Amino acid sequence: MQERHSRRAAGSSIGVFDSGVGGLTVLRALMRAMPAESFIYLGDTARLPYGTKSQETVARYAVQAAQALVEYDIKSLVVACNTASSVGLPGIRERFEGLCTFGVIEPGARAACQASASGHIAVIGTEGTIRGGAYQVAIQRCRPDARITAAPTQLFVALAEEGLTEGGIADAVACHYLDALFSEDTAGASTPDTLVLGCTHFPMLAAAIRAAVGPGISIVDSAESTAATVREHLSAIGALNHGEAEHPVRFLATDGAERFARVGGRFLGRPISPEQVELIDLKI
Amino acid sequence: MQERHSRRAAGSSIGVFDSGVGGLTVLRALMRAMPAESFIYLGDTARLPYGTKSQETVARYAVQAAQALVEYDIKSLVVACNTASSVGLPGIRERFEGLCTFGVIEPGARAACQASASGHIAVIGTEGTIRGGAYQVAIQRCRPDARITAAPTQLFVALAEEGLTEGGIADAVACHYLDALFSEDTAGASTPDTLVLGCTHFPMLAAAIRAAVGPGISIVDSAESTAATVREHLSAIGALNHGEAEHPVRFLATDGAERFARVGGRFLGRPISPEQVELIDLKI
Numbered sequence: 214m215q216e217r218h219s220r221r222a223a224g225s226s227i228g229v230f231d232s233g234v235g236g237l238t239v240l241r242a243l244m245r246a247m248p249a250e251s252f253i254y255l256g257d258t259a260r261l262p263y264g265t266k267s268q269e270t271v272a273r274y275a276v277q278a279a280q281a282l283v284e285y286d287i288k289s290l291v292v293a294c295n296t297a298s299s300v301g302l303p304g305i306r307e308r309f310e311g312l313c314t315f316g317v318i319e320p321g322a323r324a325a326c327q328a329s330a331s332g333h334i335a336v337i338g339t340e341g342t343i344r345g346g347a348y349q350v351a352i353q354r355c356r357p358d359a360r361i362t363a364a365p366t367q368l369f370v371a372l373a374e375e376g377l378t379e380g381g382i383a384d385a386v387a388c389h390y391l392d393a394l395f396s397e398d399t400a401g402a403s404t405p406d407t408l409v410l411g412c413t414h415f416p417m418l419a420a421a422i423r424a425a426v427g428p429g430i431s432i433v434d435s436a437e438s439t440a441a442t443v444r445e446h447l448s449a450i451g452a453l454n455h456g457e458a459e460h461p462v463r464f465l466a467t468d469g470a471e472r473f474a475r476v477g478g479r480f481l482g483r484p485i486s487p488e489q490v491e492l493i494d495l496k497i
Numbered sequence: 498m499q500e501r502h503s504r505r506a507a508g509s510s511i512g513v514f515d516s517g518v519g520g521l522t523v524l525r526a527l528m529r530a531m532p533a534e535s536f537i538y539l540g541d542t543a544r545l546p547y548g549t550k551s552q553e554t555v556a557r558y559a560v561q562a563a564q565a566l567v568e569y570d571i572k573s574l575v576v577a578c579n580t581a582s583s584v585g586l587p588g589i590r591e592r593f594e595g596l597c598t599f600g601v602i603e604p605g606a607r608a609a610c611q612a613s614a615s616g617h618i619a620v621i622g623t624e625g626t627i628r629g630g631a632y633q634v635a636i637q638r639c640r641p642d643a644r645i646t647a648a649p650t651q652l653f654v655a656l657a658e659e660g661l662t663e664g665g666i667a668d669a670v671a672c673h674y675l676d677a678l679f680s681e682d683t684a685g686a687s688t689p690d691t692l693v694l695g696c697t698h699f700p701m702l703a704a705a706i707r708a709a710v711g712p713g714i715s716i717v718d719s720a721e722s723t724a725a726t727v728r729e730h731l732s733a734i735g736a737l738n739h740g741e742a743e744h745p746v747r748f749l750a751t752d753g754a755e756r757f758a759r760v761g762g763r764f765l766g767r768p769i770s771p772e773q774v775e776l777i778d779l780k781i
Binding site for chain 2: 385
C-alpha cells in the first residue's frame with residue numbers, strides 16, 4: 214500500500230476534487246499559477262452538495278473521491294472544496310500517507326491573517342463549512358489575537374450555479390448577508406477589515422460582494438491562496454513542471470456531464486464540452 | 498415477494514418520500530386532507546438534491562427510498578418529489594407491484610387541465626423536472642390541445658431552504674423568472690392562464706409568485722392535488738381511517754437530523770425537534 218503511494222507521489226498530474234463545479238475556480242487559479250502542469254479534476258456531482266451534509270458523510274465521500282484520483286497518475290492532491298477540506302483532510306492524509314494533499318482552508322486562513330491590519334476577520338461559507346468551524350480554528354492558530362465573525366451565505370451557491378452573478382438580485386443577496394456582517398454592533402465594536410470567501414463558488418460573485426462591502430475591505434479568495442501554496446510546495450521539492458503541459462486538463466464527474474460542462478465552463482472561465490467529461494462511479 | 502407486498506398493502510401508515518424537506522409541503526397537505534391517517538416520511542437528505550442529477554441516478558435512488566419505506570408497515574406510498582415522480586415511478590411500480598404508489602406529477606397535471614380556460618399552461622420546476630418533460634407529457638395526455646410553456650426556476654429551491662420566502666429578494670427572483678414566462682411573445686401569442694408549481698419547495702414562495710403573476714392566473718399546487726387524489730383512492734377502496742391518528746407522523750432521514758428539523762419545520766408548518774428524526778442508511 215505504502216509502496217503504491219510512493220510510486221504515485223512521482224506521478225505527473227495534480228489531482229483536484231470538489232463536490233461539483235465550484236472547485237473549478239480553484240482549478241482555474243491552479244492552471245494560471247502553474248501553466249506547465251497537467252491536472253485531473255473530479256466533480257462528485259452525483260452527491261453534491263457537500264455543504265449541507267453531516268461531517269461523517271462528507272469525510273467518507275472525500276476519502277472515496279481521493280481514492281478515485283490516486284488510481285490515476287497524480288503527484289499531489291488538492292481538495293478544492295471548503296466543506297471537504299474542513300472535515301475530510303485528516304481521513305485522506307491517514308489513508309494516503311505518501312501523497313501531498315492540500316486543502317483550501319489553511320492557505321485562505323493564512324492569507325487572511327496577513328491581509329488584516331486590525332485582526333478582525335469575517336468568514337463566509339456554506340452552512341457546513343461555517344458550522345464545522347475549520348476557518349475559525351485555522352485563523353486563530355495562525356493569529357491567536359484575531360477576532361472572527363463567521364456567517365453562512367448559502368444562497369451565493371445557487372446564484373453562482375444559475376449564472377446570476379451580476380445585477381440586482383446578486384447585489385440584493387450580497388447586501389442581505391453582508392450588511393449585517395459589516396455593520397457596527399450595538400456595543401460599537403469594530404467591524405472586520407478582511408473578508409474570506411470560504412466557498413469555491415463565491416469568487417463568481419466577487420463584483421457583487423465587493424459592491425456590498427465597499428472598497429476598504431481586503432477580500433481573500435482561497436482559490437488564489439491555495440494555488441500559490443501548491444506552487445511553492447512543488448517548486449520547493451523540485452517537482453514543478455516548466456515548459457508546456459502535454460495534457461493540460463482532464464475532467465471526471467460522477468453524474469450529469471452536460472450540466473457539468475455547461476455550468477462548469479463559467480466557473481473555469483473557458484468552455485468545456487460534454488464530450489470532455491468522463492463519467493465515473495465512486496461506489497467502491 | 499408478492500405475498501409480502503400484499504400483506505403490506507393492508508398496513509396502517511402512508512409512506513412519503515422526497516430527496517429532502519421539500520416533500521413536507523406534500524405531507525402537510527396529506528395530513529390536512531386525512532387527519533386520521535398515520536404517516537412515515539423519509540427525506541433522502543444524504544443525496545439531495547435529486548433535481549440536478551441524471552434520470553438513471555434518480556430512478557435508482559427512488560427505488561432504494563421506496564424499499565426502505567416498504568420495510569415499515571405502509572399501505573400506500575407517495576413519491577413527494579417531482580423529480581423522482583417524473584423518472585422513478587415506473588421502476589418503483591415494477592419492483593413493488595402490490596403497493597399503491599402515487600406521484601405528484603399526474604395529480605398536478607390533471608388539476609392544471611381542469612383549471613385552465615384557454616388551455617395555455619405554464620409549468621415551473623427544477624432543471625431535472627423540466628428537462629425530463631413529465632409534466633408536459635402528463636398535461637398533453639390529459640388535454641391534447643394544451644399549449645405548454647415550461648421553465649426551470651432553480652433558485653426558488655434555495656430561497657425556500659434559506660427561509661427567504663418573502664420580501665425584496667423573493668419578489669425580485671420571482672419576477673426574474675416569471676415576467677418572461679407571462680409576457681406576450683413577439684408574435685403577440687396568448688400568455689398562460691394557469692401556472693403549475695412543479696416542485697414541492699415552491700408553495701413556500703406562493704405569495705411572491707402570486708405577486709409576480711398577478712391575480713388573474715390560476716396557480717396549481719401539486720401538493721394539494723396529490724393529497725386529494727390519495728384521499729379519493731383510499732376512500733374508494735375502503736382504506737381511509739376515521740377518528741384520530743394514533744401516531745400521526747414519524748420522520749426518517751439519511752443525514753443531518755438537526756437541519757432536517759430546523760428547515761423542515763418551516764415546510765411542514767409545525768415544529769420538528771431533531772430528536773424526532775431517525776437517521777437511516779439507504780446503502781442497501
